[in-house]
Amino acid sequence: MDGSAGLADAFKQCEYPVVGHGRRNLGMLLEALEGADALQDADMYGKGKIIEDFQAKIAAFVGKPAAAFFPSGTMAQQIALRIWCDEKKSKRVAFHPLCHLEIHEEDGLKELHGIQPTLLGDADRLIRVEDVRALGEEEDTACLLLELPQREIGGQLPPYEELEAIAELCRSRGIRLHLDGARLFEILPYYGKSAADICSLFDSVYVSFYKGLGGIAGAILAGEASFVADANIWKRRHGGDLISLYPYIISSDYYFELRVGRMAQYYEEARELAALFNGCPSVRTVPAEPVSSMFHVHAERSKGAFEAALEAVCRRTGIGLSSWVKATGEHSSAFEATVGDRYAGVPKDKLREAFRVLGEELSAR
């Protein structure tokens, strides 16, 4: 068994996995369906109480007039950008170099929509208002996509005032502002704002129901009624207007209700957990102090060495800190941590012991 499988295996079997809500298994769906009314009608091609009610509920939560439920954020966000491009008769958008559309979607935006992104700013930092100001007007950018928090750099957030300045600049330049809010719920405690407050800065908003909320799959795209009407046409074109989406809608609603109120707790716990990592030799978190339920953990060790240390912690203490590590250099590596329901159930003394062992294991490698 190689190091990687060894760590995954150790994490799977450990007594106290520290990150996440729980295993992704059929129990997640069964729990969401407990008490479901068998006689409730399915949604049919976007119509019906079950889909319309949920769309209205999330539209209200994010403070937009309308919303459409999508099977995936990949589909929802390409469509949002396409609508803004068509509005401006442009094929140009702007986003972060590590935007989900740039690195995780097999270039769907380019291959299906012929849209060319301007990669704004540097990969290792947030987009700044200066980056937006430097966007040449000649490029005819139809839309700027901002991801809050910026997942691939640990879930960082700009100061709220900078967000407001970017929104103001986009408005004055006629650039639509789209929110990749895959983890929008997770940032509300840090900003101390409502979702509607934050979304009021954006023309269109995508939120996910399986990231911090821990649902099965599904997304909402929200905006003005005409925007959402167009989005529904594009949803059909993409093959996302399924005859029935209710398995995802019911579970999205269930986990939204279960966890949206726990985001302040996850945020606080994430800061606590990050502090423990930062107390270890050769380890640091990004951000140094988390601004949501997530952060990245970097070690000045090779992937193999960090994996071996984490696996040893797992096997010696029963505490699972991560199931995987990725190389960031020959002698450096990292993983992503997201705090969910599991954290509160981990005994604090065992957790402290695990970090003592982690320090020991890292020092030995």
Place this chain on the structure above:
Amino acid sequence: MDGSAGLADAFKQCEYPVVGHGRRNLGMLLEALEGADALQDADMYGKGKIIEDFQAKIAAFVGKPAAAFFPSGTMAQQIALRIWCDEKKSKRVAFHPLCHLEIHEEDGLKELHGIQPTLLGDADRLIRVEDVRALGEEEDTACLLLELPQREIGGQLPPYEELEAIAELCRSRGIRLHLDGARLFEILPYYGKSAADICSLFDSVYVSFYKGLGGIAGAILAGEASFVADANIWKRRHGGDLISLYPYIISSDYYFELRVGRMAQYYEEARELAALFNGCPSVRTVPAEPVSSMFHVHAERSKGAFEAALEAVCRRTGIGLSSWVKATGEHSSAFEATVGDRYAGVPKDKLREAFRVLGEELSAR
């Protein structure tokens, strides 16, 4: 209440709906999940036992080396055509004028893939081998899509020999042949062939799990391994590579197992039901004798008059023959009938009485 809502309402409340398997409600999912193992791992982005096993099972059923599960047929079929177009460096495919891609998908094939279809043959009849022969070679057609049965004209089928001749012609011309097998399972009894026999004539095959099988949603696209590998990349681009598809996979598998063996029964019952319609004045079915579980029912009456007659049958006899009618002309109208599990439970004497009343009601209008 207008005529249309009146009929839909009467059908919904009637004692014996004649068509379909049952109401599309949450009970369909709950039934499919009975006995599910809560500890079974979810599929993750196309990986995992639950999706891989089902893909392998359906690939074997249709006699292809590989298969990919899709949330929708709309997505699966656009992708199949795109792959064949890319292979030939062409943007030209051919299909029937009433093909699903032409009339039900908001032009996704054109808008997302820039593919131009040649509409082959006439809208009111099947594609013939002569139509394929007449396809100019200069058009550089990458792929011909055949839908079996041809749904929008009542679910008609060509003689099997003609199918073989079309396949042979396509092979000799270097045109890929794709099967829109949304209702493939339903035609096996008529042809007296296995799915693998029929699919051996095609380069790629799409099947649906919510048409005759009555699942919640979901589709399979099958073909050679390299074709399916490409299809999975396009699935991600379309936003169909959901983190977890298992709610659709489990229900697809459940209803496949439940009903794939009943297709001969539905076919026989469809012929019986069509004969009853054809015994009514001013009514005829297309095809005159069904070749699958489905057929269309045409009346020489306005939409309103046919609706009123069907609603009266519903209310007087408790037998629901259809929940809707569409106009096909000022004085003609039609609906689609698909025989499923409900038919066997309808008392034959009540059914005969319903048709006596239908004849009476139609004569009075």
